[in-house]
Amino acid sequence: xxxxxxxxxxxxxxxxxxxxxxxxxxxxxxxxxxxxxxxxxxxxxxxxxxxxxxxxxxxxxxxxxxxxxxxxxxxxxxxxxxxxxxxxxxxxxxxxxxxxxxxxxxxxxxxxxxxxxxxxxxxxxxxxxxxxxxxxxxxxxxxxxxxxxxxxxxxxxxxxxxxxxxxxxxxxxxxxxxxxxxxxxxxxxxxxxxxxxxxxxxxxxxxxxxxxxxxxxxxxxxxxxxxxxxxxxxxxxxxxxxxxxxxxxxxxxxxxxxxxxxxxxxxxxxxxxxxxxxxxxxxxxxxxxxxxxxxxxxxxxxxxxxxxxxxxxxxxxxxxxxxxxxxxxxxxxxxxxxxxxxxxxxxxxxxxxxxxxxxxxxxxxxxxxxxxxxxxxxxxxxxxxxxxxxxxxxxxxxxxxxxxxxxxxxxxxxxx
Ligand code: CTP
Numbered sequence: 001x002x003x004x005x006x007x008x009x010x011x012x013x014x015x016x017x018x019x020x021x022x023x024x025x026x027x028x029x030x031x032x033x034x035x036x037x038x039x040x041x042x043x044x045x046x047x048x049x050x051x052x053x054x055x056x057x058x059x060x061x062x063x064x065x066x067x068x069x070x071x072x073x074x075x076x077x078x079x080x081x082x083x084x085x086x087x088x089x090x091x092x093x094x095x096x097x098x099x100x101x102x103x104x105x106x107x108x109x110x111x112x113x114x115x116x117x118x119x120x121x122x123x124x125x126x127x128x129x130x131x132x133x134x135x136x137x138x139x140x141x142x143x144x145x146x147x148x149x150x151x152x153x154x155x156x157x158x159x160x161x162x163x164x165x166x167x168x169x170x171x172x173x174x175x176x177x178x179x180x181x182x183x184x185x186x187x188x189x190x191x192x193x194x195x196x197x198x199x200x201x202x203x204x205x206x207x208x209x210x211x212x213x214x215x216x217x218x219x220x221x222x223x224x225x226x227x228x229x230x231x232x233x234x235x236x237x238x239x240x241x242x243x244x245x246x247x248x249x250x251x252x253x254x255x256x257x258x259x260x261x262x263x264x265x266x267x268x269x270x271x272x273x274x275x276x277x278x279x280x281x282x283x284x285x286x287x288x289x290x291x292x293x294x295x296x297x298x299x300x301x302x303x304x305x306x307x308x309x310x311x312x313x314x315x316x317x318x319x320x321x322x323x324x325x326x327x328x329x330x331x332x333x334x335x336x337x338x339x340x341x342x343x344x345x346x347x348x349x350x351x352x353x354x355x356x357x358x359x360x361x362x363x364x365x366x367x368x369x370x371x372x373x374x375x376x377x378x379x380x381x382x383x384x385x386x387x388x389x390x391x392x393x394x395x396x397x398x399x400x401x402x403x404x405x406x407x408x409x410x411x412x413x414x415x416x
Contacts, residue, residue: 011390014399017195017241018188019047024093024131026102026122027067028109029057031172032138032181036103037062039184041070046188051076051093053122055109079121090121094129099195104138104181107149114152133161134194136187141177164190164259189259193240200406202243207279208236208287209324211251213269215296217316218305226371227291229253231338234398235289236261242402247279251290269293269321276324284409285334287401288325289362291370296321326356332416334359334408336401339380340366349380359408362401379404 023043027036036058043050052067054077064075076093087093102109102122109122113133117123126133135156143149144166157163165182182190210232214222229250236248237258248261249272257263264279266272269292280286295318305314325337335358339349342365349363361380369375376391379401389400 011392011400013392013396014238014403016046016399017192017199018043021048021098021191021195022096023048023050023191024053024097024100024125024129025050025067026053026055026100026105026109026125027058027062028055028102028104028106028122029060030104030106030138031061032104033058033061035181035184037066037070039103039187040067042184042188043191044071049073051097053077053093053125055106055120055122057106057108076121079119079124081121090124090128093121094125094131097125097129097131099134099191100126100129100131101134101136101187101191103134103136103187105135106137107139107143107146107152110135110137110149110152110156114155132194132197133159134187134190135161135163136182136190137163137166137179138181139166139179140171140173141175141179144179162190162194185256186259189237189240192237193260196241197243199241199243201239201402201409204244204285204409205247205283206239206244206285206287206405207247207249207276207283208232208239209249209272209276209290209292210236210255211253212291213251213272213293213321214267215269215293215321216300217297218301218303220304223293223295223297225291225293227251227253228371229255230373230394231369231375231398232287232289233258234394235287235402237395238398238402239405241399242406247283249275249279249290269296269324273322273324273327276328280328280330280333283333284412285336285405286325286328287336287405289338291340292324293321295319323356325358329357332412334405334412336360336362336405336408339363340369342366346378346380346386349378349386353380353382359412360401360404362397377401 050071052075067075167180168178169180211229212225212227214224216222233255236246239246240260246261249264264275266275298317298319337358339352339361341348345363349361353361362377364375364377374393377389379387
């Protein structure tokens with residue numbers, strides 16, 4: 001994908017691992033099979049080429065036509081389906097797959113896969129493919145916790161399969177328990193992580209911060225900012241897409257952490273500093289996208305501030321918070337900062353680069369960026385001229401920043 005750079009030539013936009021991936025989606029029997037239709041549609045929208053394989057049990061709940069309409073491809077269910085120029089049944093499905101995703105994976109299908117049974121199409125594809133297996137189990141609470149199911153799952157995971165969910169909540173029976181299919185968003189995230197796990201950042205450990213901090217004034221009020229966390233969460237997804245291990249340290253946001261990230265929620269700058277310091281101990285890079293408060297109320301009140309008649313309007317004295325990015329340093333740690341400015345963008349970013357010992361600063365207009373879904377950034381680094389990027393959705397900008405970070409990590413490793 002390409003986008004026109006307002007300052008120069010076209011900008012190459014990195015792709016998500018789902019874009020262009022060959023996905024075999026195995027759907028097994030259970031009421032959650034209806035949710036697989038939404039999943040198939042989302043996989044297609046993300047650029048995946050989706051071949052659906054239905055088990056006999058699945059066909060009791062959903063029809064091949066549903067999936068055929070959503071994927072615009074033939075739906076498979078017969079182990080003896082006729083071969084033609086475009087398909088050699090399970091052989092071509094298995095050979096062409098980049099991932100075998102089974103969602104929902106019923107207790108029966110999990111047992112059959114663990115045993116290696118080959119008397120249905122899903123079983124034969126699973127036995128003949130070398131593509132990674134991702135299971136999204138969904139079943140009744142008791143079946144999930146039965147030692148047989150747990151043993152079968154452990155067997156499959158031991159052979160290298162990955163698992164997303166299940167979750168707790170209301171089950172089809174009306175009872176509350178474990179066994180709900182993971183949300184579509186989580187299954188998509190897990191598929192991205194599995195497809196990207198051998199990517200250019202495989203084996204790299206990153207610490208990424210996101211969102212704004214809240215500095216308490218009293219037990220119910222705080223000083224905060226408008227940061228939504230979108231950029232830090234998008235950076236996390238982009239890094240997971242390329243195989244990195246990510247610790248995401250985030251101030252309060254309404255966003256769901258990308259699947260596969262180690263999530264550390266914090267509130268204040270001091271809490272963020274402590275979390276970052278402990279997480280960077282074995283990390284290769286720190287990317288500070290958080291909008292950290294520079295000041296905090298010096299003496300937060302232990303009780304709610306009241307406006308009782310006759311009481312003076314409170315005067316709030318402020319104290320400095322720690323500068324997390326400047327304060328963290330370790331030999332070999334690559335540090336990336338963000339600079340949200342309202343004037344002299346590049347000059348201010350360059351002085352932050354030097355003052356905080358950074359390898360890269362992503363500079364952008366504070367008003368045009370904070371709490372918005374897109375951003376126009378300039379990349380400022382110690383070597384080379386600033387690089388202005390066009391206004392891009394934050395996931396696209398995040399992917400470009402993470403690609404740049406990949407080059408920095410390579411350079412760093414080569415110079416050591
Ligand atoms: N930062 C930090 N700790 C702080 C303040 C900022 O780690 N207490 C990080 C931010 O996450 C960002 C970079 O430093 O990556 C620059 O943040 P920014 O707010 O633009 O700059 P400041 O250094 O706070 O300077 P100023 O607000 O005066 O522009």
